[in-house]
Amino acid sequence: MSQKITMQEIADRLSVSKYVVSKALSGKSGVSEATRQKVVQMAGQLGYLAQKKPNTPLADSDKRWVSNGTEEGRSTVLVLMPNIRHQTKESSYWGKILDGISKELENRGADMLTLTLNSAEGLNSSLRPQGLAGVIGVGEISRSLLLEVQRLGLPLVLLDHDDPFISADQVFANNRDSAYRIVQYLLGLEHRSVQFIGNTAFSKSFRERWQGFREALEEAGIAYLPETFQKLLHLEQLDAQVQEEQIREALRPHLGRTTLPSALVCANDRVASAAVAALHSLGVSVPDEVSVTGFDNIEADYPNLQELTTVNVIKEIIGKRGVDVLFWRMANRDLPAETILIRGDILVRKSTVTPRIHDLPHELSRT
Incomplete structure (x- = not known):
């Protein structure tokens, strides 16, 4: 059996603390974007993402989704949110969508990995797709990157973005x-x-x-x-x-x-x-x-x-529904893509x- 890769090993390779690695992989603030990308890339190269498993119990319904829709050990969801058009964690709009995603994934016992890259080359060099359960795209994302996600066969949900060449579930405000x-x-x-x-x-x-x-x-x-x-x-x-x-x-x-x-x-x-x-x-x-x-x-x-x-x-609801749809898609790969509309209040x-x-x-x- 191969040796399990730990956060400490990633930290040692990069000469940073385990605390920095933990924050970078969980998408939390307090880590520079350059450091975050280095951590993600090293985690992918070492195979850390491929071995990740839920660290909290899943609800019965989520166990069904995981067993039917993902391979053993694939419990990390990749969140793509390129840093363009004010799409940052600090934004009162995009940041709250990200919060909704994070909270719902935590409730389901899944891990979240956020990337701000916007190119297919960056995706391939940063991680191993076999360690991912699916992908949630937030805001505008390049077509080349979305096509690469589809080529890898990963379930994909887009939040507040549409591309006529990409067949994916979508969640929008109405x-x-x-x-x-x-x-x-x-x-x-x-x-x-x-x-x-x-x-x-x-x-x-x-x-x-x-x-x-x-x-x-x-x-x-x-x-x-x-x-x-x-x-x-x-x-x-x-x-x-x-x-x-x-x-x-x-x-x-x-x-x-x-x-x-x-x-x-x-x-x-x-x-x-x-x-x-x-x-x-x-x-x-x-x-x-x-x-x-x-x-x-x-x-x-x-x-x-x-x-x-x-x-x-309600930005957090868009994020939450994105996770709902992704888990549903894991168990229903062959059904047509859907668009979910969230009603807004005047x-x-x-x-x-x-x-x-x-x-x-x-x-x-x-x-």
Whole structure:
């Protein structure tokens, strides 16, 4: 029988402490990304991942999944979350999804290994796939990496990401329905000039939010004229200051006219923050002159948005459901891929009010 590889041996090979190895392999904070990658690579080379087994008892239902869906000893789940587009553990959005994954895997007695690489070469050099039960992808991931995961035959679940060339289970917030409902709320406040802000090519989530926005307006019989505000649908940068400038320049020509929208529906809270800043710099009051809504509910990242009307996406639930789906897929390899949609709740706060024109006496509003 070959000698069992321990965390201490990995630590000795890298001249670090066993504590560092433990934190790196569990995906916990407090370890630099460079050190984490070295630990993961060494663990893979030594065969540590292939010998891992659950360190806590599994529930009866999970025993069935493991016995039917994985080989003996394969109890580690790889979580891919490339460090792009603000996809970091520190993010109030992505970090909470990761927390949901971690907690649910712990409940099931499985180990979690996180990697921030975004290339197939990095995957092959970092670990041995025979030590993995499956893979959860969080956020945008390169197609080449996802194709490599599929080539290895590992069960795959994608959270908040879609690729037309990849057949995998997916978990999303119900973006279209939530955007539809937040526009319905604005229409109930008697807004009739509403515009969407956000690059519709940025992600599937953004496209679906825009589609829900359009659907609500069309259903209400309200004309939507995107040509006048094309720049608002094509924000070019992720940088908040650049987005603020782009929004400001798109809205500036409409100051002093009747063409300034009475409400702006933003693709997420990050965009909403830039929109509020742009409006304030133009001397436009929020919400007295223009109402603003967001999406995701990440006010912890933006203290100035604590009163923003937004859609509350329960990020931890997306992570938890991702684990649920992965374990189900382990036992049902031959069934078609599924997409799970998590409903969001509209949080009504102080950034949205009835348009000012409706505060006038009825006789004046007709003149």
